[in-house]
Amino acid sequence: MNNFSLPDFKQLRDMSRRADEAAVQQALRTNRPTLNDLAALLSPAAGRRITALAARSAEITRQRFGCAIQIYAPIYVSNYCINRCAYCGFSAGNRIKRRVLDIDEAAREAELLKGRGVNHILLVSGESPERAGVDYFVALAQRLRDHFAAISIEIQPLDEDEYAQLFAAGITSVAVYQETYDRELYPTLHLSGKKRDYDYRLATPQRAAAAGMREVGIGALLGLSDWRAEGMALGMHLAWLRHQFWRTALTVSFPRLQPAAGGFTALQQVGERQLSQLLFALRIFDHDVGLLISTREEARYRDGMLGLGPTRYSAGSCTAPGGYSDEQEATEQFEVDDHRSVDEVCAVIRQRGLEPVRKDWDAGFQMAASA
Amino acid sequence: MLTIADKTFTSRLFVGTGKFSSSDIMRQALEASECEMVTVALRRVELDDPGDDIMQAIGGGKFFFLPNTAGARDAVEAVRLARLARAAGGGNWLKLEVTPDPRTLLPDPVETLKAAEELVQDGFVVLPYINADPVLALRLQEVGAAAVMPLGAPIGTNRGLLTRPLLEIIIEQMEVPVVVDAGIGTPSQAAAAMEMGADAVLVNTAIAVAGDPVAMAAAFGQAVIAGRRAYKAGLGAIACRAAASSPQTGLEFLR
């Protein structure tokens, strides 16, 4: 198979600025948007029509996803990391309290979440194959698979055969973010470790899909490079993955830089309006993509966006390893802004006439990799 | 330009050569349609009455011949017909048809997939005739089909694009060309298929049995060109949404 590749980032930047009012109108009307339409939706001209974007996005979302909002919660299993990423609290250079949960400890965290009504968990770790490698996640998945509807991972990028092992063990989906698609900026932020290899990371979603994962998630960390151009790159990545891997469901996450240990400040300001425009644009571009909003965002924003495009919310999250069992635990990856419990979040979702869905598959059904 | 496998075509109209009243009318109709690709079937020679040789009527390189496996009821029969077609000088292009039910002549998805896989391995350029089934289309693309030919309506019904919502999905998702086959009874329906973004259409009966097949062939040729032009020009969606002007969705919460 060939690899996904992108045009020059500057070209994406230019593309996303060119559109006029008429191009935005056209992009809002068409049922089959092209990359030009996506560029129009990401443009400054579309920013002035943001309510129209919101309405179109809401309409498509309702058509394709009905009233369902999926709920998940992360379990941070390890904050060891071999990489130095300038913006991250877990970065190898940071002197923070490190910890990796053993299988029993991780299972206890899972049990706690289960008790709070969470059926879809996301296992998150820093990137340290020594501390939390494939064997570790295989063991953990086997332990959890019969108790959860879906078990996603957001860990170091792996090879295809390793993903196949994880799939067979019960992992249902893989999220891996490029952080920034800006090839020139990338090495200035990823200072050391395996993550310096832009291309290996870029090809990670396709390796996970090829291994048979039910779902693959991509994303860009907002606040690093030009968000409109990141939006173009995300759209192209989505479209390419859709064509190559039609069996794989796709999602996009929208992490915005939050204060973290290490004191990195955002290189670009991405406000709520910009974040919303990006999300609406991707929804209008790809009607079926799952769109995730995490507890990095405030409750006010998350509640406001209900029904307008996002399809999955994390809830009741703690981003430090062992944090559900012990509030005092190791350092967080970033600060959470929505501190409400799962039940509270679900109650708000219902108030809006939507339905929180905690389960749409059973990891226990999953058979050995077939792809 | 339409590209299928390693060949390019200027015309996006494929014409079937069945049911014409004479080979003379057929040749004139094909010429009037300005098509390049024509489908032909394989049959035993009638020994006592060999009749006209279609190759004499329309051979000679003017048209590109796409032999079909019409009449095959399973993969084994289809593969046999394919090999005969190749031996008969029909090249290695093939419209794969497997139709076990004589009543409806609907294509058998399981046998079609099986035959396609085998024929691709054997070096054929395979264009399978299928129901408008998006997942089947993808599976065929995976085994190496050079295009897919979903039906617009059950064969012979002339009811147009009854499968429209499914055709839309197929057209949107495929890497290989999509040729709408079967059900197209009028030039306006052919144009509608092209406006949707189909790469080509195949028409036979509607031309062959028209009052004036030659004039009808020309009409189809023009309809296909018009439909393609409209598609390229970028149709405005049917705008029945007031959404853009008066959304009910407020964004006051944004900071």
Added chain:
Amino acid sequence: MKIIVNGEERFLETEILVTDYVKSLDLDPETVVVEVDGRIITRQDYQSTLLLDGAEVELIRFIGGGQDADDCR
């Protein structure tokens, strides 16, 4: 001797080359396929393949045919 051609019995004086038999029926050897006893005879072999007593022969060629199988019934 007797051969079966397209399912019908045919009687011949002697064994005959495929190419000659096809011509005897007024058919163009360039546009028919010949199958003898289930094997496709390639065009180069028309000149060297003899139809023997009892041979089962299929003579096939292209006819008009479109999108539907019933064109050809």
